[in-house]
Amino acid sequence: MKKEKRFDDAVFSPIESDMEKINCFSLKPLKEEDVFVFSVILCDNEIDRDYERFSADCLHGLKELFKGVTGIFDHNMRAENQTARIFDTEIVTDSDRTTAAGEPYTYLKAHCYMLRSEKNKNLIAEIEAGIKREVSISCSVKRAVCSVCGKENGACSHRPGSEIEGKVCHRILCDAADAYEWSFVAVPAQKGARVTKQYTKTQRGEISLTEVLKKLDIDKDELRLSSAEALQLKSYIENLKSLADDGEHYKSALVKKALSLSALKLPKMDTAVFKEVLLKMPARDIEKIVKGFSEDEPDSVFAPQLSSDSCAKSSDNSGFRI
Numbered sequence: 436m437k438k439e440k441r442f443d444d445a446v447f448s449p450i451e452s453d454m455e456k457i458n459c460f461s462l463k464p465l466k467e468e469d470v471f472v473f474s475v476i477l478c479d480n481e482i483d484r485d486y487e488r489f490s491a492d493c494l495h496g497l498k499e500l501f502k503g504v505t506g507i508f509d510h511n512m513r514a515e516n517q518t519a520r521i522f523d524t525e526i527v528t529d530s531d532r533t534t535a536a537g538e539p540y541t542y543l544k545a546h547c548y549m550l551r552s553e554k555n556k557n558l559i560a561e562i563e564a565g566i567k568r569e570v571s572i573s574c575s576v577k578r579a580v581c582s583v584c585g586k587e588n589g590a591c592s593h594r595p596g597s598e599i600e601g602k603v604c605h606r607i608l609c610d611a612a613d614a615y616e617w618s619f620v621a622v623p624a625q626k627g628a629r630v631t632k633q634y635t636k637t638q639r640g641e642i643s644l645t646e647v648l649k650k651l652d653i654d655k656d657e658l659r660l661s662s663a664e665a666l667q668l669k670s671y672i673e674n675l676k677s678l679a680d681d682g683e684h685y686k687s688a689l690v691k692k693a694l695s696l697s698a699l700k701l702p703k704m705d706t707a708v709f710k711e712v713l714l715k716m717p718a719r720d721i722e723k724i725v726k727g728f729s730e731d732e733p734d735s736v737f738a739p740q741l742s743s744d745s746c747a748k749s750s751d752n753s754g755f756r757i
């Protein structure tokens with residue numbers, strides 16, 4: 436049976452249902468003999484060289500997004516040279532193989548067609564001969580989740596590739612956002628790997644937070660951010676918010692400490708007024724006040740390096756030597 440057999444073959448003969456799908460994308464109705472049909476593996480759930488892997492859900496999302504996407508045979512080629520198109524996709528699970536993350540090996544397979552034209556003759560021959568087998572894809576995802584702590588888009592300090600409790604830290608790519616293109620690569624990037632992929636956070640190429648922040652400065656009149664850039668900015672703001680929360684918490688503890696010490700040292704001080712003043716001060720200045728108040732409190736965490744105790748006991752002033 437063709438249908439069952441074709442999944443193992445890179446090159447196969449289209450059956451009726453394939454032709455129906457192909458004709459959904461074609462301008463003029465095509466017959467079986469007009470098309471060359473083959474399949475490629477687009478991506479899988481194995482941890483890759485960048486210490487990233489697609490989640491199962493993400494692969495399912497990409498399965499839908501890659502339908503109808505054209506393949507190019509050189510990243511620099513112009514649109515008129517794009518000659519193959521994905522007409523169907525499927526998720527295949529190989530239960531005999533387990534990924535480094537301990538999941539059954541699962542991949543996204545694409546079925547593609549190209550016209551049996553004079554222009555495509557050489558390329559078809561190369562695919563048939565198995566010379567052109569490696570593809571690279573360009574897609575974007577909404578979230579990259581840390582495998583150790585679950586924080587998103589680099590919000591934690593776990594470094595992908597480092598070993599934590601016997602497991603390789605990596606990022607799990609979740610929520611497929613877009614599928615841009617796929618292409619045959621001339622030189623296999625990695626021996627033994629039939630598929631290489633590019634994970635791009637924007638439409639073209641990697642973006643850094645610095646670049647997003649630069650945009651805020653440059654685009655004075657109208658600011659345009661891609662969804663990936665907006666997400667990156669959101670993650671940055673969330674990270675800052677969390678740091679601000681910590682700072683807030685620390686400052687309020689300092690104010691409390693300063694107020695309790697002032698009540699002890701300066702009982703006549705108007706606490707409400709002093710509190711107002713403290714709240715307007717930066718944390719490092721409140722630290723100095725607390726330090727000043729704490730000078731003769733040896734068990735205070737803010738006790739100065741040279742306590743008055745050691746000075747009093749010392750007759751040779753060694754307590755003041757640095």
Ligand SMILES: [Zn+2]
Pocket residue numbers: 581582583584585586591592593
């Ligand atoms: Zn983490």
